[in-house]
Amino acid sequence: MTQRLDYAKASPDGFKALRGVYAYLHTCGLPRELVNIVYLRVSQINGCAYCIDMHSRDLLEQGLAIDKLVLVPVWREAGKMFSARERAALAWAETLTNVAATGAPDEQYAAAAAAFDEKELADLTYAIGLMNALNRLGVGFRNPPAAAARAGT
Numbered sequence: 001m002t003q004r005l006d007y008a009k010a011s012p013d014g015f016k017a018l019r020g021v022y023a024y025l026h027t028c029g030l031p032r033e034l035v036n037i038v039y040l041r042v043s044q045i046n047g048c049a050y051c052i053d054m055h056s057r058d059l060l061e062q063g064l065a066i067d068k069l070v071l072v073p074v075w076r077e078a079g080k081m082f083s084a085r086e087r088a089a090l091a092w093a094e095t096l097t098n099v100a101a102t103g104a105p106d107e108q109y110a111a112a113a114a115a116f117d118e119k120e121l122a123d124l125t126y127a128i129g130l131m132n133a134l135n136r137l138g139v140g141f142r143n144p145p146a147a148a149a150r151a152g153t
Helices: 012-027 030-044 050-059 074-076 084-097 106-115 118-140 146-151
Strands: none
Touching: 012 118, 030 050, 030 074, 030 084, 030 118, 030 146, 050 118, 074 084, 084 106, 084 118, 106 118
16 A cells, blocks of 8 residues: 555644644543444444554554454454443444444434443543544545555555
């Protein structure tokens, strides 16, 4: 894959603004692992190789078991591998990532609101929105995953 445009270099202020949201989410109080699992799932749905590679590696570095990592795309079938809060976050992430098709139904909102307080739900939604934006940059401008760059492809 050949990168089309280095968006961070082309628009450093725009990239800085997105990085500001990313930095906030590191300090917002949501568990880091939960946020990275959400980032990974959103990136899987959007097909962003760069972000899938990055967030998989982040999760492994944080100590996430490989068994859990490989089951992120099929979390509904993974039983108790994912906590109730993780399942609620993943469902909300899928609903919002596919918002054109889902319309973010009341039942999905109620399930997310039952698992997270208002601030947490707002922050989780910021994380979902941020990753969707970054995925569009990564896919649109063909940001190559680090693993492919190391492999020389």
